[in-house]
Amino acid sequence: MAAKDRIVIVTGAAGGIGRALVDVLARDGDTVVAVDLPGTGVVELAQKVGTGHIGIECDVAREGDVKALFAMIDERFGRLDVLVNNAAMGPTMTPTVDTSVDLFRRTLSVNLIGPFMMAREAARRMRAGSAIVNIASLAGILGNPRRNAYSASKAGLISFTKSLACEWASRGIRVCAVAPGYVRTPMVEELERTGKADIPAVRRRVPMGRMCRPDEIASAARFLASSQARYITGSVLAVDGGWMSFNQPGEAHPPVDGTPAAELGRPGPSGGSRVVVVTGGAEGIGAAISYRFARGGDIVVVADRNPAGALAQAEKLGAPHVGLVVDVADEASVVAMFGEVARRFGRIDILVNNAAVADTFTPALEQTPEHIERLLDINLTGAFVCAREALKLMKPGGVVLNLGSINTFLPFAPRHAYGASKAGIDILTRCMAAELGPKGLRFATVAPGYIRTPGVAALETSGKVDFGAIRRRIPMGDLGRPDDIADAAHFLASDDASYINGAILYVDGGWTSFGNAGFASAGNDETTDAVE
Known part of the structure; x- marks a missing residue:
C-alpha cells in the first residue's frame, strides 16, 4: 500500500497506538522517525525496529524541541513524506470545578498547539504527494463528562485538519484525521486500573462488543497516508466499532465474559476469495x-x-x-x-x-x-x-x-x-x-x-x-x-x-x-x- 523509501515521523511513538504505527509503517518499507518524550524508551524502540529507523526525544509542546527535531531531520534525510501526529495527553477525568487553568492549557499545548507546530514544520519540507495524519478522538466529536480539556483539544485538532487541508491542497499536501473510539492502550488500562473507566460497560456500549486494538488505528492511518487515498483530504475517519451509530437507551451489545479475543490480537486471515x-x-x-x-x-x-x-x-x-x-x-x-x-x-x-x-x-x-x-x-x-x-x-x-x-x-x-x-x-x-x-x-x-x-x-x-x-x-x-x-x-x-x-x-x-x-x-x- 505504501510507497517505498518514505521518511515518516510518528509522534507519541512509545505509546500503544504509536508503537503500532511504527511497526506497520516500518513493515511497509518506510524509514520511521519515532518521536516521544525523554524517558519513554523511544530511542531503544527505534533500534529494535531495525536498521535505518531512529528514535528522537522531543516534547512537541515546546517549539524549541520541535525546531531542533526538524533540524535533525534536515541534516539526516533532507526531506519528509509523512507526519503522523499521535502524541497526546489523555483525559484526567478531573471535575470541571477542580480543573486548573494550568492543566487546561497544558492539555491544549500538547494535544493541539504541538501538532500544529509539527504540521507547520513538516509542511515546509514536504513535496507534492506528502501527507499528514492527525490522530484525533471520538471525544472531539461527542461530548463526555470530565473531559473538558481533552475533548476541546481533539475538536480543535479536527478543525486544524480541515483548515490545513484546504490551505495546503494547492501544494499537493493532504491532511486527514483518524478519530478513535476506546482503544486498548496503556492510557485506557490506566483509567481502568484507577477506577476512572468501567471497561465492561464500555464494551456493552459498542455495537461490536469490544474495544479497538492499536493496530486497527494504525491501519486506518496507514491507508490515509497512502497513495490509495490520494483524493482524500480534510476527511475525519471514525474508527469506533459503531459507537457513534448507537443512539438509544440501553446497551448496544450483550455483556461479554472476559476480554474478547479480537481485542487482544488480530485474528488470522479468513483466506479464500470473497x-x-x-x-x-x-x-x-x-x-x-x-x-x-x-x-x-x-x-x-x-x-x-x-x-x-x-x-x-x-x-x-x-x-x-x-x-x-x-x-x-x-x-x-x-x-x-x-x-x-x-x-x-x-x-x-x-x-x-x-x-x-x-x-x-x-x-x-x-x-x-x-x-x-x-x-x-x-x-x-x-x-x-x-x-x-x-x-x-x-x-x-x-x-x-x-x-x-x-x-x-x-x-x-x-x-x-x-x-x-x-x-x-x-x-x-x-x-x-x-x-x-x-x-x-x-x-x-x-x-x-x-x-x-x-x-x-x-x-x-x-x-x-x-x-x-x-x-x-x-x-x-x-x-x-x-x-x-x-x-x-x-x-x-x-x-x-x-x-x-x-x-x-x-x-x-x-x-x-x-x-x-x-x-x-x-x-x-x-x-x-x-x-x-
Missing part, C-alpha cells in the same frame, strides 16, 4: 469498484439494470466473475438477483450499494412527488432492499458498503431529492451498524465528491454544469477518478478496517472541509480519464 456484489457495477464508479475487488482476488457479481453492460463488464473481468441483471427499484427483481447469487455461490461476503441516479436540475416549485419518489426508489429504497436481501446470505465478517455523496453533508439546490436520498444512505448505514454490529457485520459509507465518470463527462460536454467553477471550489483543484472511490471501498471492506462500523469516509478532494467564501483553489482545467 463473494462481492456490486450494484450499478457496469460502468463508471461501479466498474472501477468491480475491477478493484476482482484484482484483489475476490469473486465479483456485476449487478446492473443494463443486461448487456453487466455481462460485458463481467467478461472484461474474466471467470469466475458474473454479470446479473437487476433493477434496484423493483423489489421482485432484487429478490430474484440475490436468489441467483445464493444459487451460484451460497453466500455473500460484501455488498457495495453503488446503483444510483442523479437528480435533475428542476426548481422545487416544478418538482412533483412522482419525481422525488422515483429517485428515492432507486437511491434509497433500492439500497435498503439490496442490503436486506444480502444480509440474509451473510455470515459474521460480512460488510455492506453504501455509496453516499458530498450531498450527504452539503445538499445542493435544486437537487433536493438527490441530497435527501444520500442523507438517508448515511443514516441507513448507521442504523444497520447499530443493529447488526453485535452479529459481527460491519457497515460503512463512501461519500464521493465530483468524480469524472462517463455521466459527469456528459454533463460537462452538454454545458449544463460549469466544471471550471467546480474545480475552483475543490481545494485539490480537480475532479476525482473512479479508482479513488474503488480504493476507498476496497480498504473499508478489508481486514485493515475491522473496527470501522457506521463511519462515513469523504473522498472529495477537500470539498466538505472548505467553508470560506469564494474559491478553494485556482482549479485545474485539465481533465482526468474516465472509466470506460
Whole structure:
C-alpha cells in the first residue's frame, strides 16, 4: 500500500497506538522517525525496529524541541513524506470545578498547539504527494463528562485538519484525521486500573462488543497516508466499532465474559476469495469498484439494470466473475438477483450499494412527488432492499458498503431529492451498524465528491454544469477518478478496517472541509480519464 523509501515521523511513538504505527509503517518499507518524550524508551524502540529507523526525544509542546527535531531531520534525510501526529495527553477525568487553568492549557499545548507546530514544520519540507495524519478522538466529536480539556483539544485538532487541508491542497499536501473510539492502550488500562473507566460497560456500549486494538488505528492511518487515498483530504475517519451509530437507551451489545479475543490480537486471515456484489457495477464508479475487488482476488457479481453492460463488464473481468441483471427499484427483481447469487455461490461476503441516479436540475416549485419518489426508489429504497436481501446470505465478517455523496453533508439546490436520498444512505448505514454490529457485520459509507465518470463527462460536454467553477471550489483543484472511490471501498471492506462500523469516509478532494467564501483553489482545467 505504501510507497517505498518514505521518511515518516510518528509522534507519541512509545505509546500503544504509536508503537503500532511504527511497526506497520516500518513493515511497509518506510524509514520511521519515532518521536516521544525523554524517558519513554523511544530511542531503544527505534533500534529494535531495525536498521535505518531512529528514535528522537522531543516534547512537541515546546517549539524549541520541535525546531531542533526538524533540524535533525534536515541534516539526516533532507526531506519528509509523512507526519503522523499521535502524541497526546489523555483525559484526567478531573471535575470541571477542580480543573486548573494550568492543566487546561497544558492539555491544549500538547494535544493541539504541538501538532500544529509539527504540521507547520513538516509542511515546509514536504513535496507534492506528502501527507499528514492527525490522530484525533471520538471525544472531539461527542461530548463526555470530565473531559473538558481533552475533548476541546481533539475538536480543535479536527478543525486544524480541515483548515490545513484546504490551505495546503494547492501544494499537493493532504491532511486527514483518524478519530478513535476506546482503544486498548496503556492510557485506557490506566483509567481502568484507577477506577476512572468501567471497561465492561464500555464494551456493552459498542455495537461490536469490544474495544479497538492499536493496530486497527494504525491501519486506518496507514491507508490515509497512502497513495490509495490520494483524493482524500480534510476527511475525519471514525474508527469506533459503531459507537457513534448507537443512539438509544440501553446497551448496544450483550455483556461479554472476559476480554474478547479480537481485542487482544488480530485474528488470522479468513483466506479464500470473497463473494462481492456490486450494484450499478457496469460502468463508471461501479466498474472501477468491480475491477478493484476482482484484482484483489475476490469473486465479483456485476449487478446492473443494463443486461448487456453487466455481462460485458463481467467478461472484461474474466471467470469466475458474473454479470446479473437487476433493477434496484423493483423489489421482485432484487429478490430474484440475490436468489441467483445464493444459487451460484451460497453466500455473500460484501455488498457495495453503488446503483444510483442523479437528480435533475428542476426548481422545487416544478418538482412533483412522482419525481422525488422515483429517485428515492432507486437511491434509497433500492439500497435498503439490496442490503436486506444480502444480509440474509451473510455470515459474521460480512460488510455492506453504501455509496453516499458530498450531498450527504452539503445538499445542493435544486437537487433536493438527490441530497435527501444520500442523507438517508448515511443514516441507513448507521442504523444497520447499530443493529447488526453485535452479529459481527460491519457497515460503512463512501461519500464521493465530483468524480469524472462517463455521466459527469456528459454533463460537462452538454454545458449544463460549469466544471471550471467546480474545480475552483475543490481545494485539490480537480475532479476525482473512479479508482479513488474503488480504493476507498476496497480498504473499508478489508481486514485493515475491522473496527470501522457506521463511519462515513469523504473522498472529495477537500470539498466538505472548505467553508470560506469564494474559491478553494485556482482549479485545474485539465481533465482526468474516465472509466470506460
